[in-house]
Amino acid sequence: MEQTESLIRAAQAQQNPDQRIKFRYDWLRHDLGKMSSGIRNHLNDPSSQPRVIEPLIGDYRR
Template sequence: MSHKQVQAAPQVAQATQQPKAHRAWLIAMLIACASASQTAQAAGGDADTERENLARIDAELERVQVMVKEAAERAPSGQRVKFRYDWLLQDLQLLRKGVADHVDAPRQPRPVPPLRGDYRQ
């Protein structure tokens, strides 16, 4: 076995031993990027297509949340440096909230109260 082969083995082992939560986060980001790319490519696409894409993103983020919760339950205790699954779950929830806020936003202009305009007495 050559010296180069010996050095490559730990890197491969390290890459395959990533926590599930880290992989879940990467999957979520890839899905979001792919959907954003599809949406950008369909510039001028209709609102229904965008809503379908956002619904798929939300469903995938929900699945990732389930994976993170399961990984958190199985996480070893007593480690000096811990992975903060709770922070990851908060970020995933924030992503889902952003998607939901956009989908639920009114599509019609909202009435805005008029400004007073005269500020002198």
């Protein structure tokens, strides 16, 4: 997960500013942060009970 940041930065740098539909890299980073946090929480405190999970944005185009 941590290695994706360099890929995101590279893709963001290549984004065409005149594009009609923009890719929301901030939303992608937010979702990746949620996933990392969920994995970390599970590894630190595994539970047999289901947890409430906040939904991901999932669609990063605007």
